[in-house]
Amino acid sequence: MNVTVKLAGMVVILLIGVALGLQTAERGIHKVSGTPEQQPQTFYIKKLDKGQMEIAVMGTQVQAAAPREMVNYVSSAGQTLGRLVKEGTKSAVEWVARIFAP
Template identity: 60%
Template sequence: MNVTLKFIGLVAILLVGVVLGLQTAERGLQKVEGVPAQNPQSFYIKKVDNGKMEIAVMGKQLSADAGKATTYVSRFGETLGDAVKDGTRKLIEWVAAFF
């Protein structure tokens, strides 16, 4: 019992030491490389006015209107979604007609 407690205590101290060592090494690497403690966001979106958004990608400012952001992919997705919705509704009505 006494040996077990000593062993568990030593393992706990070892794990705490490893964690502290990793943190210290990480801080040292950041100091040498000149990397800030918190990396800047690579992608940022902010709503400015009605339908207008401010977008920053890798620090480069972009702006977009919500109406102009619609593409053929989104229109295709809406059409496909409506078709699936209508098909599911008809299938449920058909199955419900048996009961």
């Protein structure tokens, strides 16, 4: 029971730290990129005609030799990261469930 209380306390402290960190990061972003009323987009991809794409990062257009390959690389990296997070979360939940199993 003592371990459960410590674990719950650590999780609460972690969640509070994450919330404070996100708030601090958001304030820092607003200091760098301007006020929130401006609604700047950090990253966007706009499809043009004939398969061409316009890619901009922090308001600056990026020229790529093969933008389709770049987008596919980003997509596959995101899918891989998502799968790793999903599997890791599933393993963690199963591990915690085994602790409380009768």
